[in-house]
Amino acid sequence: MSGRGAFAKNFWLVMIVLSILLVGAMLLGLCMGSSERTVWAALKAVFNPGEGDATLRTIVLQIRLPRVLLAVAVGAALSVGGLVFQALLKNPLAEPYILGISGGSAIGAIVGILMGFSRFPGVCTTAFSGSIATLGLILFMNAGRSILKKESLLLSGVMINAFCSAVIMFLVSLTQDSRLHNIIFWLMGDLSQGNIQQALILMGLLLPCLFIVFFLSNTMNVLLLGEEIAHTAGINIKQVSLTLLIVTSFMVSTTVSYCGLLGFVGLVMPHSLRLILGPDHRILVPACILGGSAFMVLCDVLARTLPEQGEMPAGVITAMIGAPLFIYLLRRSN
Amino acid sequence: MLKQSIYRDAYGHPQSSCLTFAGIWAHHMKFLIVGMVLAFFGFADGLYARTLLDQLGRQVAVGDSPQRVIALAPNITEIVYTLGQQHRLIGVSQFSDYPPEAKLLPKVGSYAHLDLEKIVSLQPDLCIAIKDGNPKEVAMRLAALHVPVYVVNPKDLDTVLNTVLDIGRLLNAEGNAKEVVGMLKSRIKTIDASLSQIKHRPRVFVQIGISPIVSAGSHTFIHELVERAGGINVAKGPVTYPRFSREQVLSMAPDVIVITSMARGALFQEVKDEWMKWQSLPAARENRIFIQDSNLCDRPTPRLVDGLELLARLIHPEIFKDSP
Numbered sequence: 001m002s003g004r005g006a007f008a009k010n011f012w013l014v015m016i017v018l019s020i021l022l023v024g025a026m027l028l029g030l031c032m033g034s035s036e037r038t039v040w041a042a043l044k045a046v047f048n049p050g051e052g053d054a055t056l057r058t059i060v061l062q063i064r065l066p067r068v069l070l071a072v073a074v075g076a077a078l079s080v081g082g083l084v085f086q087a088l089l090k091n092p093l094a095e096p097y098i099l100g101i102s103g104g105s106a107i108g109a110i111v112g113i114l115m116g117f118s119r120f121p122g123v124c125t126t127a128f129s130g131s132i133a134t135l136g137l138i139l140f141m142n143a144g145r146s147i148l149k150k151e152s153l154l155l156s157g158v159m160i161n162a163f164c165s166a167v168i169m170f171l172v173s174l175t176q177d178s179r180l181h182n183i184i185f186w187l188m189g190d191l192s193q194g195n196i197q198q199a200l201i202l203m204g205l206l207l208p209c210l211f212i213v214f215f216l217s218n219t220m221n222v223l224l225l226g227e228e229i230a231h232t233a234g235i236n237i238k239q240v241s242l243t244l245l246i247v248t249s250f251m252v253s254t255t256v257s258y259c260g261l262l263g264f265v266g267l268v269m270p271h272s273l274r275l276i277l278g279p280d281h282r283i284l285v286p287a288c289i290l291g292g293s294a295f296m297v298l299c300d301v302l303a304r305t306l307p308e309q310g311e312m313p314a315g316v317i318t319a320m321i322g323a324p325l326f327i328y329l330l331r332r333s334n
Numbered sequence: 335m336l337k338q339s340i341y342r343d344a345y346g347h348p349q350s351s352c353l354t355f356a357g358i359w360a361h362h363m364k365f366l367i368v369g370m371v372l373a374f375f376g377f378a379d380g381l382y383a384r385t386l387l388d389q390l391g392r393q394v395a396v397g398d399s400p401q402r403v404i405a406l407a408p409n410i411t412e413i414v415y416t417l418g419q420q421h422r423l424i425g426v427s428q429f430s431d432y433p434p435e436a437k438l439l440p441k442v443g444s445y446a447h448l449d450l451e452k453i454v455s456l457q458p459d460l461c462i463a464i465k466d467g468n469p470k471e472v473a474m475r476l477a478a479l480h481v482p483v484y485v486v487n488p489k490d491l492d493t494v495l496n497t498v499l500d501i502g503r504l505l506n507a508e509g510n511a512k513e514v515v516g517m518l519k520s521r522i523k524t525i526d527a528s529l530s531q532i533k534h535r536p537r538v539f540v541q542i543g544i545s546p547i548v549s550a551g552s553h554t555f556i557h558e559l560v561e562r563a564g565g566i567n568v569a570k571g572p573v574t575y576p577r578f579s580r581e582q583v584l585s586m587a588p589d590v591i592v593i594t595s596m597a598r599g600a601l602f603q604e605v606k607d608e609w610m611k612w613q614s615l616p617a618a619r620e621n622r623i624f625i626q627d628s629n630l631c632d633r634p635t636p637r638l639v640d641g642l643e644l645l646a647r648l649i650h651p652e653i654f655k656d657s658p
Contacts, residue, residue: 058479064451181446
């Protein structure tokens with residue numbers, strides 16, 4: 001009984017701290033940009049429509065807010081995606097793109113860009129079809145074997161990604177005009193194109209997925225103890241694994257098709273939070289949702305405020321900050 | 335007072351505004367009254383909204399004399415300066431480097447990756463965009479945020495001249511624009527006349543990329559300039575920017591090689607020396623390997639005519655040997 005009480009106390013403490021962090025990051029995201037940078041001016045513009053600066057109001061509500069919401073959705077989806085794959089494949093190097101989703105959707109996106117589609121819905125749709133196609137291919141290749149034979153699943157994912165990156169290089173080498181810019185920005189991950197409808201659609205699609213993963217978080221704990229224990233605990237391993245795999249892949253595919261390949265969030269956030277909070281997935285899943293979102297929002301803030309002339313892709317920042325942060329945490333925990 | 339002008343689209347076909355005169359009249363009645371009062375004091379500029387068709391056939395509502403203009407590509411900055419309308423510019427895209435003073439204006443991101451927030455924060459009353467380069471999404475979002483976006487689509491020398499005229503109308507500088515275009519046309523005519531008697535058209539290879547070797551196909555300004563300057567573009571074909579191996583270039587046996595200024599100084603000398611090793615190459619034998627500023631042959635601006643004149647001199651020195 002005292003164990004449950006300690007868990008609850010721990011759980012709520014983590015949730016409150018991370019929620020405050022996320023709200024802070026979002027406020028910062030609304031207040032920082034390439035133009036006006038004072039917090040009060042931004043707040044006044046939003047809450048005092050009569051008095052505040054109308055241009056700043058447009059900027060905060062129609063340019064910054066969609067980006068912040070998009071970053072929240074993307075950060076949550078990628079962090080939880082990484083967490084699930086690491087647990088499912090029992091491999092610390094697993095990340096949301098490990099099953100070839102990144103390669104498939106990149107090919108889809110590049111084909112869409114080369115065909116001259118607009119970012120939304122055209123390129124989003126082709127990217128999503130690409131990732132679903134690779135996911136289907138992986139499941140087909142591994143069908144009939146004992147489900148989720150981890151090594152073969154991992155290896156087929158790595159091979160599909162390798163094959164896809166060859167196709168990507170081929171397509172890129174054929175392209176020379178301004179579409180090359182679009183392709184490169186897509187490959188590096190880019191949140192700048194989001195508008196409010198897209199952000200809300202994405203959140204609507206992700207919410208049920210996150211809920212399912214959260215619902216299965218205790219089952220993931222048992223899975224990590226080994227198949228035999230899971231079996232005796234009455235868990236249908238095959239069904240649970242397949243559900244998690246498909247839900248997570250759907251989540252990651254949707255995210256990637258909106259924002260391109262934002263690297264590193266899915267690898268760094270679950271590990272960092274695990275190092276800090278311990279291995280309990282009942283805490284880790286919501287922590288990844290909140291922490292991953294906050295991290296992504298902060299990275300996006302840096303991406304659009306650091307450079308003086310125009311912004312850089314958010315994916316560059318996630319990797320530049322994520323890697324050193326992770327190494328620091330790893331050293332400290334040793 | 336209200337102009338219902340007929341504007342030409344990118345291909346020179348006249349297109350009239352869809353709104354009727356009466357419609358505009360009714361719609362602007364109150365502005366007219368205010369306007370007449372203000373006109374009396376001499377600051378009526380910018381009050382009358384016109385609806386123009388841009389070069390994609392979109393309707394764009396613009397003030398008579400826009401005062402806060404953002405150029406979303408370097409060539410547009412250049413055209414605005416050529417028309418002497420730089421006092422209207424409040425922002426330009428990155429790499430707007432000509433004339434040099436344009437570099438001092440606030441930057442709104444590169445033409446391929448525009449900073450939407452920066453643009454909106456400058457409160458423009460007009461953005462001029464280019465179809466091949468600026469992402470469609472950004473133009474659409476700006477329009478949704480009530481920023482007028484006028485899109486130009488220069489494809490060849492003729493449409494560049496039309497673009498100058500269109501931007502002139504847009505910025506209330508029609509007279510300047512006509513004068514500039516008239517001068518450009520007469521310079522082009524002079525070149526055409528000088529070259530009308532040529533019997534031999536040298537084979538020209540324009541190298542715009544060094545490693546790999548890249549040239550320009552038929553749908554480029556470079557192709558148009560080379561052919562108009564009395565040469566044959568050996569790289570012509572459907573591929574916009576085709577790649578070549580050294581072997582292919584040797585077998586095409588160009589009489590002239592023009593290397594654009596992506597290779598500057600020492601690098602140009604290196605590239606030239608590499609070609610000079612192949613004495614079977616007519617251009618190397620005759621020592622006709624030159625460097626030219628790439629902005630003069632691939633940026634859709636009036637400076638293309640400078641590029642045309644320079645190319646004509648390089649390709650047909652025998653005709654221009656007397657002129658300076």
